[in-house]
Amino acid sequence: MSFDFAYDLLRELTEARGVPGYEDAVRAIARREFAEHTDRVRTDAMGNVVGTIEGDSDYSVAVAAHMDEIGFMVRHVTEDGFVKVDPLGGFDPRVLRAQRVTVHGEEDLTGVIGSVPPHTLTEEQREKADAVSDVFIDLGRDAETVEELVGVGDVVTLDQTTTRMGDRITGKALDDRVCLFAAIEAAKRIEGPDVTIHFAATVQEEVGLRGATALGVDIDPDLALALDVTVANDVPQIGDAADAVTKLGEGTAIKLKDASVITSPKVHKRLTAVAETEGIDHQHEVLPAGGTDTAGFQNTAGAKPVGAISIPTRYLHTVTETADGDDIAATIDLLTAFLTSETGEHDYTL
Template sequence: MSFAFDYDLLRELTEARGVSGYEDRVRGLVRRELSETTDHVETDAMGNVVATIEGDADYSVAVAAHMDEIGFMVRHVTEDGFVQVDPLGGFDARVLRAQRVTVHGEEDLTGVIGSVPPHTLTDEQRERNDEVSDLFIDLGRGGEEVSELVSVGDLVTLDQTTTILGDCITGKALDDRVCVFAMIEAARRIEEPDVTIHFAATVQEEVGLRGAHALGVDIDPDLAIALDVTVANDVPQIGKEADAVTELGAGTAIKLKDSSVITSPKVHSRLTSVAETEGIEHQHEVLPAGGTDTAGFQRSNGAKPVGAISIPTRYLHTVTETANADDIAGTIDLLTAFLESETGEHDYTL
């Protein structure tokens, strides 16, 4: 299948490992790519990457997408060599059993999250809700060897490759590497903007929008646009169309609200107008639960106009996150067109 974007880079970004607070491997890729297309690149004390294209106007726009993925930190190693973990980000523990992981100890070690065979489950075990604290990782090694290779504080990531699935792309960490990728693609296309654009790859979004909050103060933009995935529950188990939030293949999503932010009406109206003018297929997103970096910029250094563009994605926070290729391309197109048409003269105040 041919794509209107650099699929190899998207695969590289999504397959890289980088849990909240430890985004080093992803940060290296982002710096490599953005240093080729922007005027200068900086990294702050938290690990946020900010790559800037200088414009002529005394007006700045921040575009943010987060680098971190959900993962774990080792909290205990048993005498028998089983590893217990603490979550970094929001997991549904039901989907974790029998998954393959990588424990980043003295070396990268393949492990599996253990699952008791259904043949031997007690009635109590069948009825109990899974918790991350109940999980254990089996490294296939004895206790003495594991204790030499794994320590409290080591990181654990879910193990999955990225691949093409019909008209879609599926893998781990599309949340939010697919949006980091969209931001990089837009930076490649924009050459001489009227306004200064800060392309921000943020850290620790999955544990509380922490990187974006810091950047809202440090770069203090006049306008902020965040990029993230959003829920696409357009699957048989969801009974009502309204509960689907967005639909794969129906276009990029312009966010109206989530549980952390109500986007600025004049910003999402202009995003919609740009999409209509450019003939970019789009849909509007009302997300009942979940937050994004949008909220990190809205009020961290005084009130700021904010908007958000989302990529509809099925099976969020699993290793099979799935997005439609045309929706990804549309997101890149809308972000690029919006930034190229931003003059600093639009009045977003209410």
């Protein structure tokens, strides 16, 4: 894998900070990139960014990838200067111990999620399950200083850089910046399409697909595609191959269902046909849990045909999310081929 795509942009996107409702830094990158590669760009009241490439017909396609990453909001500062938080998105509390974070207060403050050393744990503490409500952040400052710099409502992000790991890429927020990256890369390649294409960088997906649901009304597309990461549980802990969902290195994933949506059969069949015709490595995805922006477009403004393309990713909702470079490239190729071959004349009704 030669990483024959804009790796520096992918790293910039994934290392940017943007929890649900506070996607400002990511939004600035999305606006910058779409302004260069689409005909017009707008931002709505929620913060969704839409870059539109005008087509030769009134038929329109929405392509959505979300900007937000999971994080926290400050809910309390203790009298000793420790910070307690409320989650913004779904965390497995087991992965939070000993993580480094940034608290975005009056200034950006580095902190650590504290963990009591095993030497001093009581038997009761050893047996107690981890919970996000028990998380406390140590900012390494006295209580008075913390009180001055941090308040209820400040947001918290996890710290991690993005790096190459063999032919793979690992870091935080690949969910879903790697798919926003794929959308931007596709927009670069598309000129003079038959249909109008709305590339949407959405907000607040991790807390209920909120941005996409609003866009479903505002854009009201004839066809919608969502881009998101999906589970790749091809790791030693998963004994049953059926539970892997997808595998790294096997190609882009064409979604058939997740917990929020059953994709339109005619849409996922055409995605598959395009992949086969173009010789693009692909696999099919049946995800038993989790939702995506796909559902936000399916019936918000009446029944719509929807599909989704996913990038297989290991270790979702951690700071070590890992994707394969070839799978990313295949996703860009499939999205581009599908959009450039969309004429508005395909019948997706059932």
